[in-house]
Amino acid sequence: MTLLRPSTKLTHTGALLVLAAAEEAARAMGVPQCIAVVDEGCNLLAFLRMDGARVLSIESATRKAMTAAVTGTPTGGIAPDKALLLAEATSGRMTNLLGGVPLVAGGQVVGGIGVGSGTGEQDLEVAQAAVAAFMRAQEQP
Amino acid sequence: MTLLRPSTKLTHTGALLVLAAAEEAARAMGVPQCIAVVDEGCNLLAFLRMDGARVLSIESATRKAMTAAVTGTPTGGIAPDKALLLAEATSGRMTNLLGGVPLVAGGQVVGGIGVGSGTGEQDLEVAQAAVAAFMRAQEQP
Amino acid sequence: MTLLRPSTKLTHTGALLVLAAAEEAARAMGVPQCIAVVDEGCNLLAFLRMDGARVLSIESATRKAMTAAVTGTPTGGIAPDKALLLAEATSGRMTNLLGGVPLVAGGQVVGGIGVGSGTGEQDLEVAQAAVAAFMRAQEQP
Amino acid sequence: MTLLRPSTKLTHTGALLVLAAAEEAARAMGVPQCIAVVDEGCNLLAFLRMDGARVLSIESATRKAMTAAVTGTPTGGIAPDKALLLAEATSGRMTNLLGGVPLVAGGQVVGGIGVGSGTGEQDLEVAQAAVAAFMRAQEQP
Numbered sequence: 022m023t024l025l026r027p028s029t030k031l032t033h034t035g036a037l038l039v040l041a042a043a044e045e046a047a048r049a050m051g052v053p054q055c056i057a058v059v060d061e062g063c064n065l066l067a068f069l070r071m072d073g074a075r076v077l078s079i080e081s082a083t084r085k086a087m088t089a090a091v092t093g094t095p096t097g098g099i100a101p102d103k104a105l106l107l108a109e110a111t112s113g114r115m116t117n118l119l120g121g122v123p124l125v126a127g128g129q130v131v132g133g134i135g136v137g138s139g140t141g142e143q144d145l146e147v148a149q150a151a152v153a154a155f156m157r158a159q160e161q162p
Numbered sequence: 163m164t165l166l167r168p169s170t171k172l173t174h175t176g177a178l179l180v181l182a183a184a185e186e187a188a189r190a191m192g193v194p195q196c197i198a199v200v201d202e203g204c205n206l207l208a209f210l211r212m213d214g215a216r217v218l219s220i221e222s223a224t225r226k227a228m229t230a231a232v233t234g235t236p237t238g239g240i241a242p243d244k245a246l247l248l249a250e251a252t253s254g255r256m257t258n259l260l261g262g263v264p265l266v267a268g269g270q271v272v273g274g275i276g277v278g279s280g281t282g283e284q285d286l287e288v289a290q291a292a293v294a295a296f297m298r299a300q301e302q303p
Numbered sequence: 304m305t306l307l308r309p310s311t312k313l314t315h316t317g318a319l320l321v322l323a324a325a326e327e328a329a330r331a332m333g334v335p336q337c338i339a340v341v342d343e344g345c346n347l348l349a350f351l352r353m354d355g356a357r358v359l360s361i362e363s364a365t366r367k368a369m370t371a372a373v374t375g376t377p378t379g380g381i382a383p384d385k386a387l388l389l390a391e392a393t394s395g396r397m398t399n400l401l402g403g404v405p406l407v408a409g410g411q412v413v414g415g416i417g418v419g420s421g422t423g424e425q426d427l428e429v430a431q432a433a434v435a436a437f438m439r440a441q442e443q444p
Numbered sequence: 445m446t447l448l449r450p451s452t453k454l455t456h457t458g459a460l461l462v463l464a465a466a467e468e469a470a471r472a473m474g475v476p477q478c479i480a481v482v483d484e485g486c487n488l489l490a491f492l493r494m495d496g497a498r499v500l501s502i503e504s505a506t507r508k509a510m511t512a513a514v515t516g517t518p519t520g521g522i523a524p525d526k527a528l529l530l531a532e533a534t535s536g537r538m539t540n541l542l543g544g545v546p547l548v549a550g551g552q553v554v555g556g557i558g559v560g561s562g563t564g565e566q567d568l569e570v571a572q573a574a575v576a577a578f579m580r581a582q583e584q585p
Contacts, residue, residue, distance in 0.1 A: 033326075033353045044315075064358040068350035071315045072167060075232040076204050076346040081251035101243050108250035116251040118244075141244070165317035165440055166408050169310040174467075174494045176306035185456075203344025205499040209491035212456045217487040267307050299306055308495060345499050373498040384524050385541075385564070391531035392504035392539040 031060055031124060031131040035155070036067035039124065039134055042154030044069060046147045052139040054147055055082040058124070060132045063087040063114075071138075078137035084114050085121030085135030085144075093130045095145065096121035120144025122152050126159060172201055172265060172272040176296070177208035180265065180275055183295030185210060187288045193280040195288055196223040199265070201273045204228040204255075212279075219278035225255050226262030226276030226285075234271045236286065237262035261285025263293045267300060313342055313406060313413040317437070318349035321406065321416055324436030326351060328429045334421040336429055337364040340406070342414045345369040345396075353420075360419035366396050367403030367417030367426075375412045377427065378403035402426025404434045408441060454483055454547060454554040458578070459490035462547065462557055465577030467492060469570045475562040477570055478505040481547070483555045486510040486537075494561075501560035507537050508544030508558030508567070516553045518568065519544035543567025545575045549582060 036058040047054040053073035058066045070079060088096050097119040099107065104117035119141030124132040134151050136144040177199040188195040194214035199207045211220060229237050238260040240248065245258035260282030265273040275292050277285040318340040329336040335355035340348045352361060370378050379401040381389065386399035401423030406414040416433050418426040459481040470477040476496035481489045493502060511519050520542040522530065527540035542564030547555040557574050559567040 030354075033351055037351065062358070064352070065350060065361050066352050068347060069315055069319065070346070070348050072312075076344075077228060077232045077252045077256050079347050080253065081248065081256075084251050105246055105250065108247070113250040113253050116247060118247050118251055163316055163320065163440060163443075164314050165320065165437070166311050166413065167314050169312040170307050171310040171495075173305050173308050174492055175304055178492065179304065179306065201344065203342065203346050203499075205344050205493070206491060206502050207493050209488060210456055210460065211487070211489050213453075217485070220488050272307065296306070299304060302304075369500060373500045387528055388531070388539060388541050389504065391528065391536040392507050392541055393500045394503065394536050397500050397504075 029126055029129050029131055031066065031126075033066060036132070038158055039151045039155050040067045040069050043134065043136060043147050043151035044071060046150035047071060047136070050143060050147065052143050054136050054138045054144065055079050056147070057083040057086045057135045058132060059083065059086040059090050059135075061090055061130060063090055066132065074138040081116065081118060082120065082135040082137035084116045085118055085137060086133040087135070088115050088133070089121035089123040089135065090130060090133030091115070093123050095123070097141070097145070120148055122148040124152065124155055170267055170270050170272055172207060172267070174207060177273070179299055180292045180296050181208045181210050184275060184277060184288050184292035185212060187291035188212060188277070191284060191288065193284050195277050195279045195285065196220050197288070198224040198227045198276045199273060200224065200227040200231050202231055202271055204231055207273065215279040222257065222259060223261065223276040223278035225257045226259055226278060227274040228276070229256050229274070230262035230264040230276065231271060231274030232256070234264050236264070238282070238286070261289055263289040265293065265296055311408055311411050311413055313348060313408070315348060318414070320440055321433045321437050322349045322351050325416060325418060325429050325433035326353060328432035329353060329418070332425060332429065334425050336418050336420045336426065337361050338429070339365040339368045339417045340414060341365065341368040341372050343372055343412055345372055348414065356420040363398065363400060364402065364417040364419035366398045367400055367419060368415040369417070370397050370415070371403035371405040371417065372412060372415030373397070375405050377405070379423070379427070402430055404430040406434065406437055452549055452552050452554055454489065454549070456489060459555070461581055462574045462578050463490045463492050466557060466559060466570050466574035467494065469573035470494060470559070473566060473570065475566050477559050477561045477567065478502050479570070480506040480509045480558045481555060482506065482509040482513050482558075484513055484553060486513055489555065497561040504539065504541060505543065505558040505560035507539045508541055508560060509556040510558070511538050511556070512544035512546045512558065513553060513556030514538070516546050518546070520564070520568070543571055545571040547575065547578055
C-alpha cells in the first residue's frame, strides 16, 4: 500500500523570482499589472499590484493563477459556454480569461501565475515572460 | 527609490454634489434610481436609493460605480462574452451593465458613479448628468 | 466647495521594500511568515507566504494589515469583548490579533502591514522591523 | 381575512435629512464618520463616508442601522454572550456595537441609522443627534 508520494513544491524564493520577472515585463510594456503566484494547492504565495493597476484585478489575477495551476495549461482555451459553467460551479475561481500560465518543474505543475489589469493579450504576454524567466532559472547551475 | 506618490482624492462633499446632481436628473426624468459613488479604491463614499427604486439595484449600481472607477471608462463597452468572464472572475463586481461613469479630476480617475433601477439608457443618462455637474463644479473658482 | 483633496499613496516599490524587510526579519528569527501590505483603502498591494508558513494565515495576515491601515494604530489594543463585536460586524476583516502595524508617511497613514503564522509577539516583531525599515528609507535622500 | 395592512415608509428625502444631521453633528464633534440609513426591510436608503472615516466601518455602520431597525431599540443593550450568538447566527449583520438607533414615526419603526468610525460613544452621540433632528422635522407643519 502506497501511503505517501514525493512531491516538488515551489519555494517563496521561486515565487518572488516569477513576480519580479512579471513586473519587469509589465514595466517594459508600460502597462501596470496585478500579478499573483499560487502553489499547486491554489494557495497564494506572492502578489504585487503595480501603481495604477486595477483593484478589481486583485481577485481575477489570483483566479487566473489558480486555474492555470489546476489545469496545467494556460487559461483561455475552454469553449465559451463550458467556461461559464465552470466559473459558476467554482464560485468564479476557475476562469477562462487570458493571463494565467502554469509553472512547471521536472514535468510537474508546481503552481501558476496570473496577470490582470491590461488587455487579455497583454496579461498573457507578461505571464509568459515570467514563466520563461522561471524556466531559464531552472537551467542555471 | 520612490516609496510614495502624490494622489488626489474625491471628498465626501464632492461625492454629495454628484449624488444630488444624479437625484435631480432622475427626478426630472421621472425614474427613481439607486445612485452610488465610490472612490478610486472602490470603497463606497455616498449612496441614495430614491423612493420606488429597486432594492436589488443597491448592489448593481454600486458595482457599476466600481467598474467605472477601475477601468476609467463608462461601463457597457466590453464584448459580451468577455464581460461575463470578467463578472465571474471578480465575484460579480466588474459589470458591463450601462450606468457607470468614471469621475475624473486633473486627468486622474478619482472615483466612479453608478446608477441603476431604470433602463440601461436611463441609468447612463443620469450618471452622465451627474458627471457633467461634477465637471462644471471643478471649473468654478 | 472642496471637491478634491490631496493625498499620498504608497507605491508598489514601497510595498516591496516593506515586504523584503519583513521577510528578512522573519528569516533572522527562523519563523516563516505570511506578510501582507495593503494601501489606505484596504486593497492588497503586496504579499508573500514564506516556505512553511500557514496557509490559513494568508487571510488573517491580510486582515491585520487592513485593521492597522484603518485604525492608524497597531492591532491588539482593543478590549476583548469589543474586539469580537468589531470582527463580527466587519465580516472578520477587523481583527485584534497581534501583528498589524500602520505605515505612516508625512503624518498620514498610507497603508498597513500584517504578519501572521508565528506567535502574536513574533508576528508583531516582524511587522515592527518592516515598519522601521520603511521609516529609515523615507529619511534617505 | 386580512390580506393587507397599511404601512409607513421613510422617504429618501427623510433619509437625506437624517444623513445631513448626522454629518453636521460629526463635523461639530471633529470626528469623521460612516453614516448609514436603512429602511424597515434593512435595505440601504442613504449612506455617507466622511473624509478620513474608516473604510471598514462602511459595513459595520450599515449593520448597526439594520440592527436598530429590526429591534426598534438602540444597539448595545444585549448581554455580551448573547450578542455574539446573534452576530454569528445572522452572518454578522446583527451587531451589539454602539451607534445604531431606530427611526420612529407615529409609533412605528420606519428604519434605522448607524454610525461608525469613532468610539462607540461618539458614534451613538452622532446617531442620537440625527434622530433628534428627524423627530423635530416630524413636528414641523
